[in-house]
Amino acid sequence: MLLSVKKLEKRFGKRTVLKGVDFSVDQGEVVVIIGPSGSGKTTLLRNLNFLENADAGTMNFKDRQIDLAHPKKDDVHFVRRHSAMVFQNYNLFKNKTAQENIAEGLIYGQGMDKRQALTIASDELKSLGLAAQANHYPSQLSGGQQQRIGIARATVLKPDVILFDEPTSALDPELVGTVLDDMRRLAQAGQTMVVVTHQMSFAKNVASRIVFFDDGQIVESGSPDQVFNHPREERTRQFLGALAENY
Amino acid sequence: MSTVKILRVILRGLPNTLLLLSWSLILATVLGMLLTRMKLAKGRFWQGLANLYLNLVRGTPPLLMLLLSYYGLPVLLKLISINIEHWTRLMFGVFGLTIGWSAYLAEAFRSAYLSVDPGQLEAARSVGMNNRDALFRIILPQAAVNALPNVENLVIGLVKATSLVYVLGLFDMYNEAANLSNQTAGIHQLQIFVLLALTYWLIVLIIEAIFRQIRKHFALMA
Ligand SMILES: Nc1ncnc2c1ncn2[C@@H]1O[C@H](COP(=O)(O)OP(=O)(O)OP(=O)(O)O)[C@@H](O)[C@H]1O
Ligand SMILES: [Mg+2]
Numbered sequence: 001m002l003l004s005v006k007k008l009e010k011r012f013g014k015r016t017v018l019k020g021v022d023f024s025v026d027q028g029e030v031v032v033i034i035g036p037s038g039s040g041k042t043t044l045l046r047n048l049n050f051l052e053n054a055d056a057g058t059m060n061f062k063d064r065q066i067d068l069a070h071p072k073k074d075d076v077h078f079v080r081r082h083s084a085m086v087f088q089n090y091n092l093f094k095n096k097t098a099q100e101n102i103a104e105g106l107i108y109g110q111g112m113d114k115r116q117a118l119t120i121a122s123d124e125l126k127s128l129g130l131a132a133q134a135n136h137y138p139s140q141l142s143g144g145q146q147q148r149i150g151i152a153r154a155t156v157l158k159p160d161v162i163l164f165d166e167p168t169s170a171l172d173p174e175l176v177g178t179v180l181d182d183m184r185r186l187a188q189a190g191q192t193m194v195v196v197t198h199q200m201s202f203a204k205n206v207a208s209r210i211v212f213f214d215d216g217q218i219v220e221s222g223s224p225d226q227v228f229n230h231p232r233e234e235r236t237r238q239f240l241g242a243l244a245e246n247y
Numbered sequence: 248m249s250t251v252k253i254l255r256v257i258l259r260g261l262p263n264t265l266l267l268l269s270w271s272l273i274l275a276t277v278l279g280m281l282l283t284r285m286k287l288a289k290g291r292f293w294q295g296l297a298n299l300y301l302n303l304v305r306g307t308p309p310l311l312m313l314l315l316s317y318y319g320l321p322v323l324l325k326l327i328s329i330n331i332e333h334w335t336r337l338m339f340g341v342f343g344l345t346i347g348w349s350a351y352l353a354e355a356f357r358s359a360y361l362s363v364d365p366g367q368l369e370a371a372r373s374v375g376m377n378n379r380d381a382l383f384r385i386i387l388p389q390a391a392v393n394a395l396p397n398v399e400n401l402v403i404g405l406v407k408a409t410s411l412v413y414v415l416g417l418f419d420m421y422n423e424a425a426n427l428s429n430q431t432a433g434i435h436q437l438q439i440f441v442l443l444a445l446t447y448w449l450i451v452l453i454i455e456a457i458f459r460q461i462r463k464h465f466a467l468m469a
Contacts, residue, residue, distance in 0.1 A: 051369050081375045091370035095388045095468040108384065109375025137467040153374060 001060065002027045002192060003048070003083075003161055008057035008068060010043055017043050019216035021057075025161060025194055030187045032203040032224075033196045035213035036239060041196045042088075044213070045163045048194070049085050050076045062160065081109060084154035088166040090146040092138040092153070098145075099125060099134040102153045110157065124152045128182070144175030151182050155191070162186070164195040200243065204228060212236045248435045253442050256427045260420035264450075266337060267409040267419065271344035272402060278345060279352030286357055297353070304350035310411050313343035317415050340412040344405065351401050359394035360386070392465045399458040403451050410447075420446060 004024030010017050017040045025031050033041050046052045047068065048059075054068035062082065066075045084105075092101050102121035106112040112120075125134050128148055138146055147167055154162050167183070168176040180202050187193060187206050197203060203210055203224060210227040212219045212235075220233045231237045285297035304312070317339045321331050363386050371381035410421035418426070424443040428436045 049373055051372065077375070077377075080373060085370075085373035087366060087370065089366055091364070091366040093367060093370065093385050094364075095385065095392070104371075104384070105374025105376065108377075108380045139467050139469070157374065 001025075003059070003061050005048065005057055005059045005068065008044070008047060008059075009055045010040075010047055010052060011055050017216050018047065018054075021216070021218060023211070023218060025192060027160075028190050028192055028208075030193045030195065030206055030208045031211055032207035032209070033194065033211045033213050034198070034200075034203060034239075035219075039214050040216045041213050042165050045085070045165050045194065045196060048079075048163055049083060050079060051085075081157075082160045084157050084159040084162045086147070086150050086154050086162060086164045086167050088170055090138070090143070090150045090170070092141075092146050092150055094138050097135045097137055098130065098141065098149050101138070101149055102156055105153060105157050120156055121152075124156055125149075128152060142175060143171045144178050147171065147175075147179045148182055151179070151186070155186060161192040161194060164193060164197070166196050166198065168197065168199060200228075212239065214239065248431065248438065250438075250442065253424075253427065253435070253439050254446075257420050257424050257439075257443055257446055260418050260423035261446075263337060263412075263417060263419040264406075264409050264421075267340050267344060267412060268406055270341045271348055271405060271409075274341065274345040275348035275352050275405075278349035279356055282349060282353035283356040283360065286353065287360065301350050301353060304346055307347070309344070309347045309408050310414060312347045313340065313411055313414055316343035316346065336412075336415045336417040340409075340415055340417050343412075344408060347408070348401060348405055351404075352398065355394050355397035355401060356390070359397070360390040362393050363389045389468065392469045395458065395462055395465070399455070402454055402458075406447065406450055406454065 001024050004022075006022050008018050008021040008023070021044060023044065033044070035041055043052060047054050047057075050071060057068040059066040059068050059071075059079070061079050064075055064078060066072070066079070092098075093104060096104060099118060099121045102124055103114070103117040106117035106120060107114050122131070122134055125131050130145060130148065133141060133145060133149075138149075141149070147170075151162075151167070164183070168179050171179065176199070180199060183193070183195070183202070184206050195202075195207070205224075207224050209221060210224050211221045212227060212231075212233070214235055219235050220227060220231065222232075226232075227236065228240065231240060282297050282300065285293040286301075288294060307315070317336075320339070320342065321334075324331055367385050367389065368381055371385045372378075376384070409419055412419050413422040413425060416422075420443060424439050428439045
């Protein structure tokens, strides 16, 4: 097991948003999390990267065991160093160019030599067909380009796992495909990924496992075929039924 | 009286005006950053101290601030055995303006800092940057860009406020002009003050041009 959390709890004020979540990811898995809005999917991902402080729970990541409510600074840094996050709103560094955005984590997160990092970033942009945008700032890039660079910023770190929070939901429909293609390629290359998305075709075709999340809990988890075609739980059926009507 | 002669008198005050402007701006920026840091600190003590200072200063007219510095500061410091009788009028002028503008700048810095998208810090953390690198490489540069419009307005306000140092008997452009007008029994008053206004206007134009360049340079980063 690469990453697992047990009994993860998170409250915002009086509201309990994560109600004792047990969640795990194996090396090489592509886990797609689906579920209704407000069910706590984003909060779960943010807790996995310590962007929120959990109220209870434990995490096992590689060889470390971490108390989620009281993580040691060193553990937080360790997890962030070996994982990466792709955000719904891209969150590219606005004061850095495309190339610098990709290099920044290599230099200041991993201590790589600056020249080497910039070379890696530039090669990465070339392979994405975005070489011409290397010196563009995020404000000069389309949403699709920004998110593809956001993904590149994560992948160059060679993280053990990349966490994606609705990476395409802020994009114009015609740009969604380019981003999903990058993600599909990553999955094929064996990258371990946890993806929150409403893109059901991606979930069906790329996921190795589907997790249906509702009301702060995992309702069911299984292969795409099992969850989509033979859901065990009534709530899953309702959710998928509502989706089918809306799309 | 010839325009050239009047301008020559006005420009005698230019060095003082520029010294006041630049020193007050530099010192107020440093103090303003310190105050911002205090206001954003977690400790209630530092926050409280900064708030007290900011409230006191914001409620005091700049003219009064200069008078209080000139007449009050030496008395106050004497209480703790610090003698500043050798201070020049220019130093008191700089002191008074620094106090005032540090508070205004602190407010501009704080709102610029708070207007940086929290997602920027999260992204920096998620790629493994430590807080210090995140602050200096990502957050503060963006805050600086955000602060530019307000800072520009405050600098222009400061240019005008330098004319208040006449109350300390300091000869800046305004005081030179007023003095000249008095010497000539006010006959050339209008001419003198129009020329003075044009001089200030020119300085403000230059400052605006500088800020325009800076803004243009950083436009893409906001
Ligand atoms: N910082 C916060 N403070 C207070 N409440 C929050 C905060 N972040 C999230 N919440 C609440 O927690 C609940 C879960 O939010 P979360 O964003 O995790 O849901 P989600 O499943 O990602 O939804 P969506 O599909 O709309 O993105 C929501 O009710 C939300 O209002
Ligand atoms: Mg969400």
